[in-house]
Amino acid sequence: MQDLLRPIEILRPTTLAFGPGTLAGIAGWARARSCARPLVIADAFNVSRVAALGLSPDIAVFGEVRPEPDVPNLEAALAAAASVQPDLVIGFGGGSAMDLAKLVAVLHGSDQALTDVVGAERVRGRACALVQVPTTAGTGSEAGTRALVTAPATRNKLAVQSTHMLADLAVVDPELTLSVPPAVTAATGVDALAHCVEAYTNRRAHPLIDLYALEGVRLVGRFLPRAIADGSDLEARSGLALASLYGGYCLGPVNTAAGHAVAYPLGTRHHIAHGAANALIFPHVLAFNAPAVPERTAAILAALGLPAVTSERDVFDVAHQFCASLGVEMRLSRLGVPEADLGAMADEAHAIRRLLDNNPRELSRDQILNIYRAAC
Incomplete structure (x- = not known):
């Protein structure tokens, strides 16, 4: 990498x-x-x-x-x-x-x-x-x-x-x-985070982009909880705007990976806002990829101010708690996604090779389905 x-x-x-x-x-x-x-x-x-x-x-x-x-x-x-x-x-x-x-x-x-x-x-x-x-x-x-x-x-x-x-x-x-409500602030903030994390853990990761990616993660960890707690905090809003911009720089030369591929069917099939979809999926894919990129996962957790855990289960737990503490809805069922549709969603996500081929760990159709089931 x-x-x-x-x-x-x-x-x-x-x-x-x-x-x-x-x-x-x-x-x-x-x-x-x-x-x-x-x-x-x-x-x-x-x-x-x-x-x-x-x-x-x-x-x-x-x-x-x-x-x-x-x-x-x-x-x-x-x-x-x-x-x-x-x-x-x-x-x-x-x-x-x-x-x-x-x-x-x-x-x-x-x-x-x-x-x-x-x-x-x-x-x-x-x-x-x-x-x-x-x-x-x-x-x-x-x-x-x-x-x-x-x-x-x-x-x-x-x-x-x-x-x-x-x-x-x-x-x-x-x-x-400043007028963005807390729920949207949380979802869009984790979307910016996902852009940076997926670029940083990407098979196509590059030192030139790592600079923006890891700093974007730090900015989200520092400023997203503040902006949710006080929407008028202009410094926090500015920090998130910069994190989002850095995430945009990551997308061109490196792009996202499995997180976005798994999140896309939530929007295309069930009209869940892009940020909310990515926030819900984020801890699942971060944890799934942890065994393939342990050092980079550790750097991400440190940048977010989260505990230094290493196992897939523990990475999921701390990332899930981070997102849930922001007020993000972390259950597909509560967003109106029926369990009967999970198989079709897994088929669609697994076909998005332009993103899945960037992922540091191969993600099968059945593993995508397992993520959806765990998130239900």
Whole structure:
């Protein structure tokens, strides 16, 4: 896992503004580039605060982003873009809004359809500017070149990766996260943690990414309990925003592994929010992988401030307690997932080879099913 001879590349937004109050800079940035027809892609909550972007009062907004966006949701956003003809697309919200913004930016005005660009580096270009503004601290999508949407027919996530989806400007203003309720703060915080942990324990782990991954884990361990206890704690919110950003840096060159693969069917089949799904699965996969990467598991536990345990059972117990203490729901049954669906979920998760092949320990279909049963 310490292969200094393996080439690696980190891509970042052209400009990154981080810190409280940075949102105010978007309007000037847009004016300097003569962007006259911006289109904001937002979820229902953030539609109510689009004015905070400081742009024209009659700015065009697509405000129907779903928590787990699917192909029809993308098609609706593209229809909105067709009527606006934007020269600037702004993703304003969580990962779902930012992912749709990426896809709208590259598909609007293009002769390529979604089916043409699924996979790696199939996008031919982008005709408009792209700004990303996260309002939660979890996905790190503002920093990355990937976007995911669900295909309703198969219930599988379609992944598009392209350097053309990298933002021209990412504005990470922690003040936007002050209104996030404790349950969402917990779930998105553990999602950021999972990004860092899955990159750090990945078969493709690299020293250049380890730096961000382990520091992201430390930030979550230090600041997530504080932000849940006091949502107005701006230092804690800033620490989580930085952890999320670091997790986003991990996703491009290394990516996630089994944790996300096992979590995906919870969202695609049962519409459980991505952060909540990853938080529920996190201790199960961390413990499963512990025998394969004992030193890295120990470093993760230390960074979180958890006891130095080594057995698979003990790693699960301390990680599960960490998540449960944050208020995360840790039972599938309480989220409406029926036991009768676990087999189909295991089939779907086991087919996500682009992530499972990154995992440090081989995870079979039956072992995935056992995780679901243990989480039920």
